[in-house]
Amino acid sequence: MEHRNIIKNIINANGGITELSALISAGVPKDKIYKLCSDGYLHRVRQGYYQLADDLDFSDEQIIASTIPEAVISMESALFHYGYSDFMPRVWSVTVPRSASRRLNTSVPLKIYYVKDDIYELGKTIITENDATFAIYDRERTICDMFKHRGKIDNEMFSKAVNAYANDTQKNLITLSDYAKKLRVYKKVMELMEVLLNG
Numbered sequence: 001m002e003h004r005n006i007i008k009n010i011i012n013a014n015g016g017i018t019e020l021s022a023l024i025s026a027g028v029p030k031d032k033i034y035k036l037c038s039d040g041y042l043h044r045v046r047q048g049y050y051q052l053a054d055d056l057d058f059s060d061e062q063i064i065a066s067t068i069p070e071a072v073i074s075m076e077s078a079l080f081h082y083g084y085s086d087f088m089p090r091v092w093s094v095t096v097p098r099s100a101s102r103r104l105n106t107s108v109p110l111k112i113y114y115v116k117d118d119i120y121e122l123g124k125t126i127i128t129e130n131d132a133t134f135a136i137y138d139r140e141r142t143i144c145d146m147f148k149h150r151g152k153i154d155n156e157m158f159s160k161a162v163n164a165y166a167n168d169t170q171k172n173l174i175t176l177s178d179y180a181k182k183l184r185v186y187k188k189v190m191e192l193m194e195v196l197l198n199g
Helices: 002-015 020-025 030-038 058-067 075-081 138-147 154-167 175-182 184-196
Strands: 042-046 048-053 094-097 108-117 124-129 131-136
Touching: 002 020, 002 030, 002 048, 020 030, 020 048, 030 042, 030 175, 042 058, 058 131, 075 094, 075 108, 075 131, 075 138, 075 154, 075 175, 131 138, 138 175, 138 184, 154 184, 175 184
Parallel strands: 094 108
Antiparallel strands: 042 048, 124 131
């Protein structure tokens, strides 16, 4: 019973999900952890990460943030978040630096974009929503990414997203221009935005 209390306290102190190494450091034997999993007390979120089995109602965003801290919600998932797409993706799009592990996995299905470290932080913002704190690219970075990965995006989704951005009262065209230059999509972004805003 003492091990269960230690585990519960550590998991609660870490926002509901914790690493195996933290449990072992607190004196809980590895075989005890595996036994508590098979007994239904613990749930393995991904390799090396655990949560209490009776607390499985975490949002996908919370699981992603806890198990892959470098992941930034991006592309189609960010479009949906900002209301630029009605389609809620079944697979979460996230971006990580190119230096990140190629063996990232979690219980949430992911589509992972690897980018150069020097553009990874561009437009990254931390938000809290529904008790989950996670990283997401801002509107301008998301739109620039749509242009950068144009070949991977459905035509209808792309068209709807850029039109929605053009009509968004929270858009920031100066920031969009700055990001577009850094992501080398300036000409394409500005040409289309000029048509949408002046048409």
